[in-house]
Amino acid sequence: MPVQAATQTLVGRAAELAALRAAVERASSGEAATVVVSGEAGVGKSRLVEELMRTARGDGALVLLGRCVDVGDGELAYAPIAGALRSLAAQVDDDELDAALGPGRAELARLVPDLAGEDGAPGAGPATFGKARLFELLLGALGRLGRRRPVVLVVEDLHWADGSTRDLLRFLVRAAAGERLALIVTYRTDHLHRAHPLRPYLVELRRDGRVECVDLGPFSRAEFAEHVAAILGTTPSPASLDRLLERSDGNAFFTEELLGAAGPGDLPASLRDAMAVHLEGLQPVAQRVVRVLAAAGRRVDHRLLERAAGAPAEELAAGVREALEARVIVPTRDGRGYEFRHALLREAAYAELLPGERQALHGVLARQLEADPEL
Ligand SMILES: Nc1ncnc2c1ncn2[C@@H]1O[C@H](COP(=O)(O)OP(=O)(O)O)[C@@H](O)[C@H]1O
Ligand SMILES: [Mg+2]
Structure with missing residues (x-):
């Protein structure tokens, strides 16, 4: 039996959705709100937040989404913030972007090239700038954007966030109190080992009376x-x-x-078997696509996939299509590549790689990225 597409109806979650909507309403009236959505992998955090984003957009809010990425041991500074700014650039016109970002536009464009003005290359100057400066620029931009309509900033999968992103969010919770901003973050409870930096961070956030928590449990x-x-x-x-x-x-x-x-x-005997059956049901080229993607992380640029998959373009296209139809992968929002439909599928696919295969794939990907860091 083929895997069904995710169903259209949102099952349950009425109280949780109401809490999130109330936070956006408070933000609309100028009282910034922060909601932390937690729950184990696959319980429905992203789905709930998608529903909120859809209704908030319908109500005229500006919705910005940034996702933290699993980069293993490394830390990719500000990845979700860069993602949120890219989604900003994709939604508002150049004039509003100019008005919102103000004099900081050229500086921010160094973090996110999509923000560069129509006439402007990213500003000259050092490639990195101080944390305090970046935080102030973002706070200013969010404040100015909020004058037109409430802003909903969603940061998904905070368990993968780098320290700088955590610092920035902590700053926003405090400093943006009077802005029309709803900050919604999600994290996986099953991902927090004892020494995970998110633990003390969450304790601290929760102590702040302005932060609300929504914990998602399994379905009744x-x-x-x-x-x-x-x-x-x-x-x-x-x-x-x-x-x-x-x-x-x-x-x-x-x-x-x-x-x-x-x-x-x-x-099947276990969930792991179910996922293995799901992955093994694919033809060899589609499996190759999934393996490359598993080694690359959760997402891969199409051009990188082309170079790393080692299959002729037509076969690769067929393999990608098959993996898409099996709903193992989905196109990324920016249309530049693909990602696993769910982090758990990536974990399952990665676990299926043989040690030698893993090393070889990491090697191929690293060489391609070295040759073309744009990928
Ligand atoms: N309330 C819901 N109603 C219907 N489908 C849901 C619901 N919650 C989650 N799902 C589906 O279950 C899968 C996993 O949900 P997801 O939101 O990605 O989990 P999480 O983000 O917590 O890991 C997705 O395919 C999603 O569409
Ligand atoms: Mg999710």
Whole structure:
């Protein structure tokens, strides 16, 4: 049975969505709000936040999204902030960008080239500038943008954030108190080992009375039944529903994966098996695409994929299409490449790589990136 596309209806989450919407309403009236959305991988954080972004956009808010990326041991400074600024550049015209960024535009364009003016190359000067300066520039820009309409800044997957991003968010929570800004962050609770820097950080944030927490749990049985029915298009028997609930723990993503690998009567032994079946069901070129992507991280530029996959363009295109149709990968928002549909799929694909294969792929990717850092 093919894996179903994610269903259109949002199952449950009425109270959580209401809390997020209330935060955006407060922000609209000039009282900045911060909401931290937590939950285990696959529980539905991104889906909830997408729903909020959609309704906020519909209500006229400016919605900026930045995602933290898993870069293993390395730290990619300000990756989600750069992402949010890119989404800004894609949504507002040059005049508004100019007005919002003011004199800082050229400086910020050094962090995000998309911000460079129509006539302007990024400003000259040092490639890095002080933290304090960057924070002030961003605060100023968010304040000016908020004069026109409320701003919703979403930072996804904070468990992968670098220290600079954490510092910036901490600064915004305090300094933007009077702005029309709703700051929404998400993080994975199952990803926080004991020494994870996010732990003390979250304790500190929570101590701040202005920060609200929304913790997402698994679906209730009724919600779970609704989710399964939406995926299958039919309602399974109570007995198979029970079995599926036990296996998936009411986790939205696990349920999708388990149902994708087999019908409810014939469940794979574990989620890992389900994901392995999902990945192994692909033809060799599509598998190669998935392997390159797993080694590259969660996303890969199409040109880098072309160079690293070592397959003729037509075969590669067919492989990419197959992986897209199997919903293992999805196009990135900027249209420049692909990413795993879910971080857990990347983890599963990465775990399937043999040690030698892993090394070889990292080597190929590193050589291509060295030859062309733009990728
Ligand atoms: N409330 C929901 N209703 C319907 N589908 C959901 C819901 N929550 C999550 N899903 C689906 O489950 C999968 C995993 O959800 P996602 O939001 O990516 O999880 P997380 O961000 O917590 O890791 C996605 O395919 C998503 O569309
Ligand atoms: Mg997510």
